[in-house]
Amino acid sequence: MRMLTFAKRNAKEILRDPLNLFFGLGFPLVLLLLLSVIQANIPVNLFEIQHLTPGITVFGLAFMTLFSATIIAKDRGSSLLQRLYTTPLTPADFILGYTLPIVPIAVAQCVICYIAAIVLGLDITVNILYAIIFIIPVSILYIALGLLCGSVFTDKQVGGICGALLTNLSAWLSGIWFDLDLVGGVFKKAAYALPFVHAVEMERAVLLGDFDGILPHIWWVLGYAAVALIFAILLFLRQMKRQ
Amino acid sequence: MDAIRTVGLTKKYKDTVAVDSLNLSVSEGELFSLLGVNGAGKTTTIKMLSCLTTPTDGDAFIDGKSITQDALGVKSVIAVSPQESAVASGLTVKENLELMCGIHGFEKQKRSEKIAELTRLFGLEEVINKKAGKLSGGFCRRLSIAMALISEPKVLFLDEPSLGLDVLARSDLWDIIRSLKEKVTIVLTTHYMEEAEALSDRVAIMRNGKLIICDTPANIKKEADTDSFEQAFVRIVKGATE
Numbered sequence: 001m002r003m004l005t006f007a008k009r010n011a012k013e014i015l016r017d018p019l020n021l022f023f024g025l026g027f028p029l030v031l032l033l034l035l036s037v038i039q040a041n042i043p044v045n046l047f048e049i050q051h052l053t054p055g056i057t058v059f060g061l062a063f064m065t066l067f068s069a070t071i072i073a074k075d076r077g078s079s080l081l082q083r084l085y086t087t088p089l090t091p092a093d094f095i096l097g098y099t100l101p102i103v104p105i106a107v108a109q110c111v112i113c114y115i116a117a118i119v120l121g122l123d124i125t126v127n128i129l130y131a132i133i134f135i136i137p138v139s140i141l142y143i144a145l146g147l148l149c150g151s152v153f154t155d156k157q158v159g160g161i162c163g164a165l166l167t168n169l170s171a172w173l174s175g176i177w178f179d180l181d182l183v184g185g186v187f188k189k190a191a192y193a194l195p196f197v198h199a200v201e202m203e204r205a206v207l208l209g210d211f212d213g214i215l216p217h218i219w220w221v222l223g224y225a226a227v228a229l230i231f232a233i234l235l236f237l238r239q240m241k242r243q
Numbered sequence: 244m245d246a247i248r249t250v251g252l253t254k255k256y257k258d259t260v261a262v263d264s265l266n267l268s269v270s271e272g273e274l275f276s277l278l279g280v281n282g283a284g285k286t287t288t289i290k291m292l293s294c295l296t297t298p299t300d301g302d303a304f305i306d307g308k309s310i311t312q313d314a315l316g317v318k319s320v321i322a323v324s325p326q327e328s329a330v331a332s333g334l335t336v337k338e339n340l341e342l343m344c345g346i347h348g349f350e351k352q353k354r355s356e357k358i359a360e361l362t363r364l365f366g367l368e369e370v371i372n373k374k375a376g377k378l379s380g381g382f383c384r385r386l387s388i389a390m391a392l393i394s395e396p397k398v399l400f401l402d403e404p405s406l407g408l409d410v411l412a413r414s415d416l417w418d419i420i421r422s423l424k425e426k427v428t429i430v431l432t433t434h435y436m437e438e439a440e441a442l443s444d445r446v447a448i449m450r451n452g453k454l455i456i457c458d459t460p461a462n463i464k465k466e467a468d469t470d471s472f473e474q475a476f477v478r479i480v481k482g483a484t485e
Contacts, residue, residue: 001345001348002345002346002347002348004345005342005345005346006342006345006346008345009331009334009338009342012333012334012338013331013332013333013334016333017333074332077327078327078328078329078330078332079325079326079327079328079329080329080330080331082295082323082325082329083323083324083325083329083390083391084346085295086293086294086295086318086321086322086323087318087343087346087347087394088315088318088319088346088347088348089346
């Protein structure tokens with residue numbers, strides 16, 4: 001009950017910010033439309049709608065990191081968290097209260113992307129439903145990264161680190177915009193050591209119905225999500241103690 | 244029973260002693276002010292009393308509950324209005340009050356009654372549907388204190404409640420604080436001497452983590468042999484330095 005009240009407040013704060021709505025829901029749609037237009041004029045295998053959409057749904061989750069990091073950093077800065085630490089809310093209430101409301105937003109973003117993709121010519125199959133379900137662990141990874149950043153950085157720092165650095169990292173190292181084989185070498189190795197490209201390849205495999213192709217990517221995603229969540233919880237508790 | 248009693252309350256940060264063996268008691272319904280120059284230990288004391296930081300040594304009892312042994316029990320009887328606004332800026336005034344009601348687990352009926360009561364008491368009717376982030380400083384501070392009072396605390400900590408407010412907003416806030424006297428025990432920290440003198444039953448002055456005097460404003464002036472409370476504060480703090 002207490003946790004749900006807190007989660008509801010967090011959802012309201014996020015959804016009432018028009019910039020959040022634009023970047024969270026509008027920006028991935030703009031990218032989908034733009035790249036589909038490019039694909040129509042200059043066909044590129046990578047930008048075919050069944051390849052592009054899973055990548056866009058994963059890239060859009062970078063904004064979930066920004067949402068979660070910003071709201072925590074702002075709450076720390078305004079002393080709202082300090083006030084709430086003197087209430088009966090437990091550490092678990094705080095962590096779940098910040099995490100849970102962003103999961104449905106991430107799913108909604110994914111659903112909207114797939115609706116747009118269907119309009120742009122994606123075949124309607126049950127695999128779309130599976131792809132939406134598989135986006136949940138990926139969204140946990142991105143939200144945990146936000147929880148981690150929000151516990152450490154100020155809201156201004158969060159804008160730079162999550163808004164610029166992480167967004168670019170998850171774009172360049174995910175194989176959405178260009179084939180990583182074209183670069184190869186250390187760049188490709190670094191990309192495959194991180195979870196972003198695995199999340200994209202997992203989603204692509206699910207959408208194509210190639211369920212064997214989910215492996216080993218899902219383990220990378222789950223592993224990174226678990227590690228990020230553990231670190232996020234530890235850092236959140238540390239800053240809570242420091243208050 | 245004392246609302247607050249500290250016993251050798253101490254907080255050390257590496258080589259610094261922020262609060263040094265503090266012994267004081269605050270009676271139920273009393274408005275008690277903590278004064279001191281920056282770094283005197285006021286905020287650390289409030290943080291320990293509100294279970295935001297643990298003491299290095301000693302203990303304190305709020306409504307008989309130990310801050311070191313029963314933090315949850317203490318949290319159920321206290322509320323804090325921090326120095327910063329500490330409101331959810333994207334929510335309306337009513338939603339902020341509802342948030343605190345929900346966090347304290349109030350039923351729908353009690354929630355409505357409590358919100359109506361505090362809205363009336365703090366004169367928030369005209370801004371009830373306005374987003375907290377759009378409020379003036381005075382209304383924001385009123386909302387902050389109203390949010391603290393939602394849980395019907397026995398002890399309310401007000402950290403610099405009138406900081407940054409204009410003269411009229413400060414006067415309105417003082418009226419509200421006066422109206423709370425005797426209904427709830429209030430611990431106030433402030434840098435405004437006239438505020439401490441006008442509102443407090445008793446004042447404690449701290450320096451370098453130590454309590455140097457704790458008495459009524461009138462007795463403190465008498466002790467310092469002056470009619471001005473500000474002058475008395477300066478003399479006492481300087482006297483403790485020399």
